[in-house]
Amino acid sequence: MTKTPVKHAPKKPDYEKALRKAGIRITRPRKIILGILGETEDHPDALEIFRRAEQVDKSISLSTVYRTMKLLEEMGAIHRHAFEGGPSRFEQAGGDHHDHLIDMDTGDVIEFRSDRIEQLQQEIARQLGYDIVHHRLELYGRRRKD
Amino acid sequence: MTKTPVKHAPKKPDYEKALRKAGIRITRPRKIILGILGETEDHPDALEIFRRAEQVDKSISLSTVYRTMKLLEEMGAIHRHAFEGGPSRFEQAGGDHHDHLIDMDTGDVIEFRSDRIEQLQQEIARQLGYDIVHHRLELYGRRRKD
DNA sequence: AATCTTTTGCAACTGAGTGTCATCTGGCAC
């Protein structure tokens, strides 16, 4: 059984090259946003990414952030999460698959992975006659005070 | 291991009584909405509930549907789901817990339940120092064409 | 540098849901 907080590997997939290959231009805003996503360890939403991007270039617009997030998602370069009805939150793809436990008091997001659960999901889908394209497992909880 | 499509038991929890006991008035719109939720087998969103309610009473307003859904959710009488960033979809509580597989082509929602997965979730949370308050497991897939 | 797209910033728009408020009504008292 595997079940550990997931450490983000120091992955650095070359998304600029991937974009270029897909015939998509490497513009200044895109470079900045990719930089932010590559560095962060958390799961920021579009507004937070926008705020961080502003530090680098005051002229970036929020719509460009939204557009870029959609583009990167379609390319498979990032994952979009919609925790508990809040705004979408993003993280770079390319690391190992993991699911999330959300601390209901602090909002912290803890990553974990259970190969056993992943496997059971496959079995369930197969028995129901489906192939899983993707899935979402979120645990919402509070620190156990003993 | 339990893992079967969940059949909705012919449950009929008496929510009107529960509402009354909580000092909440049984109004015409609420009766209608409870009736819709008690009869449906699917996971309609607020707009769909509104449309079905209109068939019964043309004067019902969409805001009342939203308000009622929030009220019922707070009472624990219904569950709210937010599949894939879409609008909230609802179902009556009171049946057995289950999770959902969403057919990406048709939008159909198939219910299933795996006690093994439920148990593994508990273990994971415990090891991370958390108590699970609730969780969400959604499989997104396509019918396997063999 | 000139050209041809693609992308950008801005602002106007959409969709889901909430807040405000004058009016209405369910539940109880008589």
Add this chain to the structure above:
DNA sequence: GTGCCAGATGACACTCAGTTGCAAAAGATT
């Protein structure tokens, strides 16, 4: 049954996340 009134309703203004239309700007290619 009638009267009362806090709680609920419908209408509509508003918020919030995200999208879209468009003229201007900036990549890529020559």
